Amino acid sequence: MKIFFKILIIFFLSIGSSRAETFPLLSEYNFFQDIKGQIPNEGVVPYHIANPLFSDYTYKFRFVSMPDNSVASYNHEEVFDFPIGTTIIKTFAYPVDDRNLKKGFELLETRLLIHKEEGWVPVSYIWNDNQTDAEIRFIGKTIETSWIDKNGITQSVRYRVPNINQCKSCHQLNKVIKPIGPKGRNMNLDFLYKEGQKNQLEYWESNQILTNLPKRKISKPAIWDNESFSVSERARAYLDSNCAHCHRKGGSAGNSGFYLSLEQNNGVALGIRKRPVAAGRGSGGMAYVIDPGNPEDSILLYRMASTDPGVMMPELSRSLNHKEALPLIYDWIKEME
């Protein structure tokens, strides 16, 4: 009889532990004092990263929530070591009019990565029509919507909210789910806090949520659309944040042997005169991933400029072309010898 009891308790606990921190509604986490306005509560820290992933021109609002009195540990090339109980929050939104952000946003989805005992757990919430709250969704969704772009042109999009497996596709490293963005080298930027503009790393350190910062001066990241950096620095920065979460050893595209992390310096691994392996028609009839000096003959650019799901890269998160980034990659390949 006692054994039955134990089994029952264990059973309920097991249900409890895997579901305890996952609520049906976003509002239940209490992250925001103004959920629609994406104004966080005390202790939920907004941040941004250098070179965010292009996701069909959505804006992204990022926050991190850590348990009281806990602290993350600095890592320059990989994601900070966050304590158990941390939640990383990211809301995707289209501006009503990209020429005037005061007109507000259409919130699409909010993704959470919750750091549980068993690891990071991804979960996505889809905003309701009234934009008052967002509801949990495991299986993804297609949202047909539109916004007015920076040139005043109405753009329509078939926006895909990823399902949980698709979350893992980008977020897995060596079969374990990990955040991607908050690495040291992506975070050394200023942010406009309600207390004023401050460097994010200094702000996190002075608020005692980040430790083990190196004593040496931390380098500033190259920004892909900042022309004060060289074409090569900008292109590598762009490819790192848009491709290298999969195109790295242990990433989802690890089998390709085509690696685009900032740290990668082997030419063939970077795609230079590398033959396509399993690209199929993704090769576009070209012989090399990157044919130095010949962007028109480089598979990399071909796939970045495609919106055919069987060809385009990245495979997820995009259905439109990133028109502003393509010339950069073109120039980068063009100037190679």
Added chain:
Amino acid sequence: MIMRNFFLKIIFLNFLIFINLTGSLFSNTIQPGPLSYEEIQKALILSKPGDIIKLGEGVFEFEDGLSLDINNVTISGEGINKTILSFKNQKSGAEGLMITSNGVILKDFAVEDTIGDAIVVKGANGISFIRVRTEWTGGPKESNGAYGFYPVQSTDVLIDGCIAIGASDAGIYVGQSERIKVLNSIARYNVAGIEIENSFFAEVIGNISEHNTGGILVFDLPDLPQQGGHHILVENNIVRNNDTENFAPEGNIVGNTPNGTGIMVMANQFVEIKNNEIKNNATAGILIASYQDEAEDKNYNPIASNIFIHGNSLINNGFNVDKVRASPISEVINIHGNSLINNGFNVDKVRASPISEVINGKVPDIIWDGVVPLTEWIGIRSSKRIILGDNYSNSDTPVFANLKLMTKFLISYLHKVDTNYENYRGELKSIQPVVFKKD
């Protein structure tokens, strides 16, 4: 007693809650319909290890790719021609079905007309495809997806009783994997019917590979995380009428496969080609080649060794060499005579010079490019490259040719194709059967 009943009731109640949560133990078969995408993807995400997701008879039409990341789930349809997942109108997802978990079993359904690959399995320990079909229904076209079955970086891969049609790369492809069995399957109208690439310990037994560009390919390629393919057994297959013109999009390695190749080995070690029926393949019955593109990869060995060929029946191969893709072969053959006379087909009058090695316009059934390391070519070192046992051929011309491409490129006036079968006769220990790891 009352106490006991009470507990039993709680347990039963609990069991019901559990069933509700998992939604699967007694779940009904999912039927085709407007909501079936959501139903299936939901089942795939909320399933628990050990669950069986049943798909009903009929055509399921999907606009987005499906994915599974739960271990030990079975997806089971009503039959290879009865339960059809059609991706004809696919709008997102780079493949039809993506599996990233261990021990999954797929059986009795078909995946048709995906925009990219049909079924991709990445990094799985254990994956079984049983009586599954992947097909592009419009016939061989460059716009078809690359792979039908595409397990990669996986272990304990079983493909049994499957059918693969129309892939623009390989119908059945296993890459960078270990412990593989491809059995009793059929591959048709693909560029490569069955391809084992950069893999260790594979059996390809009892399959039919026909009307592809190349029937069965065993390749090893550079610049990949796993390379140095070895221990591949190709036994008791029927490899015939591989007569579909290569339709791979340019740039892909498989695009180099000559039209009408039976079995091709490139840069592998310990490959046993045994008791196959290899028939009516225009370029060659069996082709053993080195990787000929320049490769900077220092860890890569581009040269094949320990290739043991015996007991095969080779009938009417090599009657019309693919001049473009088999260029080193056709070049060499053209020097020494001409393969293109071929009983009145396609006579190349310019190059149809008197025939020496190659008689009656037919090239040998088994061709080796003869590329070896320089030290070996000079004769300082030697190692086992091609070992021939008894093979049956109906041809009255030489059955085997070593093209000696090294000599051709280094001292071409000394170059002579070696068709003396006995120079290569020998025996090699048979490759041991593949044994899957038991958990």
